[in-house]
Amino acid sequence: MAFRTSAKLLGVTLGVAALAGASQLGLAYGLGIVRLTRVLDLTARDQWTAQLAWVAWFAMASAVVGGMAGRPLLPKRSGAGTRLVTAVAAGVGAAVVVPLTMQPARTAEVAGVQPVFVIGVCAALGAAVGLFAAYAALSRQVARWSFVTVGVAAWVIAIISVAPSMAPGKALPTVRLGVIDADFLSDAVTQRTALLTMPALALISGIALGWAARRRDDSTLTIALAGLAGPALLTAAYLVAGPGSSKGDYQGVPYWAAMTAAGAGVLGSVLAAVLRRAPAAPTTPSSGNSSGLDVGLGGAAKPRTKPKPSPDRPPLPKRDPEPDSAIAQAGAAATPSLPKRPRPSRPRPSRPRRRRPRRRRSTDSVHRHRTSPRAPCTARHAPSRSRSVAATSPNRTA
Numbered sequence: 001m002a003f004r005t006s007a008k009l010l011g012v013t014l015g016v017a018a019l020a021g022a023s024q025l026g027l028a029y030g031l032g033i034v035r036l037t038r039v040l041d042l043t044a045r046d047q048w049t050a051q052l053a054w055v056a057w058f059a060m061a062s063a064v065v066g067g068m069a070g071r072p073l074l075p076k077r078s079g080a081g082t083r084l085v086t087a088v089a090a091g092v093g094a095a096v097v098v099p100l101t102m103q104p105a106r107t108a109e110v111a112g113v114q115p116v117f118v119i120g121v122c123a124a125l126g127a128a129v130g131l132f133a134a135y136a137a138l139s140r141q142v143a144r145w146s147f148v149t150v151g152v153a154a155w156v157i158a159i160i161s162v163a164p165s166m167a168p169g170k171a172l173p174t175v176r177l178g179v180i181d182a183d184f185l186s187d188a189v190t191q192r193t194a195l196l197t198m199p200a201l202a203l204i205s206g207i208a209l210g211w212a213a214r215r216r217d218d219s220t221l222t223i224a225l226a227g228l229a230g231p232a233l234l235t236a237a238y239l240v241a242g243p244g245s246s247k248g249d250y251q252g253v254p255y256w257a258a259m260t261a262a263g264a265g266v267l268g269s270v271l272a273a274v275l276r277r278a279p280a281a282p283t284t285p286s287s288g289n290s291s292g293l294d295v296g297l298g299g300a301a302k303p304r305t306k307p308k309p310s311p312d313r314p315p316l317p318k319r320d321p322e323p324d325s326a327i328a329q330a331g332a333a334a335t336p337s338l339p340k341r342p343r344p345s346r347p348r349p350s351r352p353r354r355r356r357p358r359r360r361r362s363t364d365s366v367h368r369h370r371t372s373p374r375a376p377c378t379a380r381h382a383p384s385r386s387r388s389v390a391a392t393s394p395n396r397t398a
Helices: 003-033 042-073 080-094 097-102 115-139 142-162 189-217 220-224 229-241 252-259 261-272 326-334 363-371 381-392
Strands: 293-295 301-303
Touching: 003 042, 003 080, 003 097, 003 142, 042 080, 042 097, 042 115, 042 142, 042 229, 080 115, 097 115, 115 229, 142 189, 142 229, 142 252, 189 220, 189 229, 189 252, 189 261, 220 261, 229 252, 229 261, 252 261
Parallel strands: none
Antiparallel strands: 293 301
């Protein structure tokens, strides 16, 4: 790969990944989804753990966006090494989330936790996992579909959760990744949605993406794994953040829901791969066609299918074969049947017939041949010739 091509590829991948990380953090800070300057006691420490899941997911999603931006710039015959180097550049660009989250966390106070160190480690781990996600986005189209589908759905759920708080006099809620934490829902309903939202989203996206991959006639393995990539990022983000304290269910319920999201996505795509398609409807014979063929779309003639007998329509009676006459039976008995010998077929080699090139005369020679006078060949010219020879010969005159 040329130096200018590689520099452009790596530069675009790294720059877009860094821009995606900064943009996501800015949007999350502005909407109040992530608040890293809070003072939390020991009982509310799970809210800090929920913020760590968002930070890790931002780093992973940034690396994926960088890999998708560098995908059109890959050479046509790029190998695994080129894609791996491009994925590393995307992970490095996504690491911009580390300083952008450590700086505001300096003013945070969480009981029993060092906020700056913990959030820096979570962001770095998210960028490292994003390296592998970027490689998948560079390699497979179904992986890119899954990343986009689940990423857009996660942002829509977060915006729905914070939308009621934008009204005057409303407090900002604590929003968890992949959970509808809206104020218009009761605590019991919110707890149930925390358990079912991510698996249901993964299952639906897996079925849709698996069906789309099946329509493209992809391999069975590609169809079965079409719903894995996007939900796997949710699972990895919650693995990095942790389940929180064992006493409360604020972080524990979405944690275990995220652990099943990857399996639900694979289940949906596997169902799309193994479900059989509906058989084609049989063609009905036309009443006005007596040729035994049905004319389909485009004027194509198809063989007419015979109607199957049913209790309402009994089968038609068949005629018995007529016996041969006595004369025909006697003639058949008197004539012995000789076995037919198969004639061996000898294929004749086909030799190409060669044509001899026709010889053409030039126009000058043909014209000269036609206009030149012929020499006389009669007997009366012979004496004059002998006299002319004798007159010119010196020996004879002497």
